[in-house]
Amino acid sequence: MEPDQIPTGGGGLPIGALIDGLKVPFVISPFANADDNQHAANENLRIGNYINGTKSVLSLLLEKY
Secondary structure: OOOOOOOOOOOOOOOHHHHHHHOOOOOOOOOOOOOOOOOOOOOOOOHHHHHHHHHHHHHHHHOOO
C-alpha cells in the first residue's frame, strides 16, 4: 500500500534544501497530541505519544528499502 501524501497545515519547515541536496524522499511524522497547545504557555506532549512516535521512527529507520 502506498502512503498518503497530504499537504501540511500550520507552519512550515525549511526542508527544501535538504530534499534537493540529498535527492531522497523525506518524511515528517508528528508526535503531537490533538490538544498539545503548541507554542503556548501550557504546551504539552503526552508520554504515550512520545513513546509511540519513537517506536514509529525506529520502525522507519529499520525498514529495508
